[in-house]
Amino acid sequence: MSTPEFTAVRETLDRQALQQYIDLTPRQLSFQHCVFDGEDLEGLALGQALFVGCSLAGTRLRRASLTGTRWRGCRAGGADFELADLTDASFESCDLNNTQWRRARLSSAAFVEVKLTGARFTEAQTLGMRLAQSLAVNADLRGMSFRKQVLDGLNFEGADLSGCDFTDTVWQECSLANAALKGARFARADLRRARLGEVQVGDLLQHYQGSIMSVDQAAAIVAALGVQVI
Secondary structure (H helix, E strand, O other): OOOOEEEEEOOEOOHHHHHHHHOOOOOEEEEEOOEOOOOEOOOOEOOOOEEEOOEOOOOEOOOOEOOOOEEEOOEOOOOEOOOOEOOOOEEEOOEOOOOEOOOOEOOOOEEEOOEOOOOEOOOOEOOOOEEEOOEOOOOEOOOOEOOOOEEEOOEOOOOEOOOOEOOOOEEEEEEOOOOEOOOOEOOOOEEEEEEOOOOOHHHHHHOOOOOEOOHHHHHHHHHOOOOOOO
């Protein structure tokens, strides 16, 4: 028998009001078009909750229990998820620009069609985390593993991908232009459908060694040296 759902619709909720809803457990919580802007929700237990069309701009969610939560069409620019547990959480069509995820648990979390421009994932636990059809421009994704994933529709322009593991990945309609790649690994990565931006010969040895590129990509790199390819 499924757990009954308690739904709040178009409410502006502070910490006290939200805690009252949490105390209604074992009901599953659902928030439709609610506003939490700027609230301090640190440490609250919201596992399995559903958020649809909610606004959480600048909301503090540090150390919150958010396992299995679902987020659809939410606006959470500048929200702070530091040390939060988001295992198995899913975000779809959300604005997560300039969010903080320092040391958050994001194992098996999914981000689809989201905006993560300027987001920071410092020391986050990201085993099995999936990104798709998303903007990660100027994001800090250092040290993350994407090993054996199919990367589809990701814009990593200007992102810090230092130390990332892209071994055996397949890239589809992605951009790596101006990304920081120090220590990143691309062994057997198929980059033929990725936009690499300006690549120097030294980058091939330092960053892209062992990767697979198209003839056109290789020709563009050689042409940048002033060598004519016929």
